Amino acid sequence: MNNNPVIALDAMGGDVGPAIVIAGAELARERYPALRFRIFGQKPRIEAELKTAPRIAAEAEIVDVDGVVAGTDKPSAAIRRAKSTSMGLAIEAVKSGAAQAAVSAGNTGALMAMAKLALRTMEGIERPALVALMPTLRSDSVVLDLGANTECDAENLVQFAVMGAAFARTVLALERPKVALLNIGEEDMKGTEELKDAAALLRAAGADLPMEFSGFVEGNGIGQGLLDVIVTDGFSGNIALKTAEGTAKLVTGLLGNAYRSSWLTKIGYLLSRSALRALRDHLDPNNHNGAVFLGLNGVVVKSHGSATVKGFANAIGVAHDLVTQDIQAKIRADLANFSAHRPAMVVAAK
Structure with missing residues (x-):
């Protein structure tokens, strides 16, 4: 079990992007004080939202990446540029062990394809x-x-x-x-x-x-x-x-x-x-x-693209439970x- 999990967040996914992701992470941190975050996305937009998120602003790690997987992108196209996108790097953090779970509100097909390719299925x-x-x-x-x-x-x-x-x-x-x-x-x-x-x-x-x-x-x-x-x-x-x-x-x-x-x-x-x-x-x-x-060798959680702050926090909560209870x-x-x-x-x- 890991009672102090690090969650990788795709800050650019969903209908709103960083605003919902950061506010949702702030709410999740209130519920689960031991949570830590690695946030992947466009740094200026993330830093702007962190100004209203004091619980996570002090210690969240931001990984600056410009690439974004659009909702209209085909999974095959998204896979080819996975390592230059916020979604792909969030999943890669789980593979490398830098994070114990990834949460994204982005393109479902692309997320599934990237996760399966990077993490592979369990034995x-x-x-x-x-x-x-x-x-x-x-x-x-x-x-x-x-x-x-x-x-x-x-x-x-x-x-x-x-x-x-x-x-x-x-x-x-x-x-x-x-x-x-x-x-x-x-x-x-x-x-x-x-x-x-x-x-x-x-x-x-x-x-x-x-x-x-x-x-x-x-x-x-x-x-x-x-x-x-x-x-x-x-x-x-x-x-x-x-x-x-x-x-x-x-x-x-x-x-x-x-x-x-x-x-x-x-x-x-x-x-x-x-x-x-x-x-x-x-x-x-x-x-x-x-x-x-x-069924993958790692935890990947998909949030609704139109999720509210509360909804995204609940998705992070699911990731927390799956990691801490192994x-x-x-x-x-x-x-x-x-x-x-x-x-x-x-x-x-x-």
């Missing part, structure tokens, strides 16, 4: 997965993959389940998280062969894994909060995430329109204002900000445990 992991928290009726659930891999075989899905459970144990402090595979039905006979094979492997491993495998879950079950980890391929996962975000905006928008429709509904709003604020906060993506590329060691131990108790069965040929 026993074929593909990294993008994981994040989603709000539910009860608390938060872990969902992966959210877009890194559009097609996955049974082995990928099993590895995602192992990593997702380790993430839930770290971030949600769950001893044995409930894990399910996203499917078109809960019955065993439904779904693709890849899903059926992954379910068979996870069921056979049973109590030997630090998780409770619950079988399949349909899309309408994600928000119920009965499960802690939902596993799927990146194609379906990204659609589920964007649909949930859109639905949250729809609900809050419809409520706003309804409460503005007459003087009676405006009175109703005043009476229920505290409950509506609680609903808005629960659905606010800034309160769940910080997606992680699991998510890498948990994943390695869980993979070794699964391999040791792997059922003697052959995955069906596709």
Whole structure:
């Protein structure tokens, strides 16, 4: 464990750049006084923002770099100039050991490509997965993959389940998280062969894994909060995430329109204002900000590009938790445990 982590920040990523990044780091430092930062980006802009960030200004290390990865850049183009950009050098700091995690609000595809090339996948992991928290009726659930891999075989899905459970144990402090595979039905006979094979492997491993495998879950079950980890391929996962975000905006928008429709509904709003604020906060993506590329030899956290100061601070908080609780060691131990108790069965040929 590392209780005094150094976090590498891509100051130029996101819709606003240094203003949100520095203010978010200042807020995160208030929450986690032991945090230290290496900040990569255009030095004059960073120094201007540090004037209003006294907690980190005195000891944050600034690495001056002009190159910026734009939101429109293709990953292949971004990789070619990685070492001349704030994003690429933040990831390189993790690789070299100068930082224990990197946080960026920049181009997701470029960040994923750079991180995978620089850090490589962990032994026993074929593909990294993008994981994040989603709000539910009860608390938060872990969902992966959210877009890194559009097609996955049974082995990928099993590895995602192992990593997702380790993430839930770290971030949600769950001893044995409930894990399910996203499917078109809960019955065993439904779904693709890849899903059926992954379910068979996870069921056979049973109590030997630090998780409770619950079988399949349909899309309408994600928000119920009965499960802690939902596993799927990146194609379906990204659609589920964007649909949930859109639905949250729809609900809050419809409520706003309804409460503005007459003087009676405006009175109703005043009476229920505290409950509506609680609903808005629960659905606010800034309160769940910080997606992680699991399965790499290092921690890389992706913030929403439009994150607020609070949202970016929450992304840094995710990085802090994963480093101080050593998510890498948990994943390695869980993979070794699964391999040791792997059922003697052959995955069906596709």
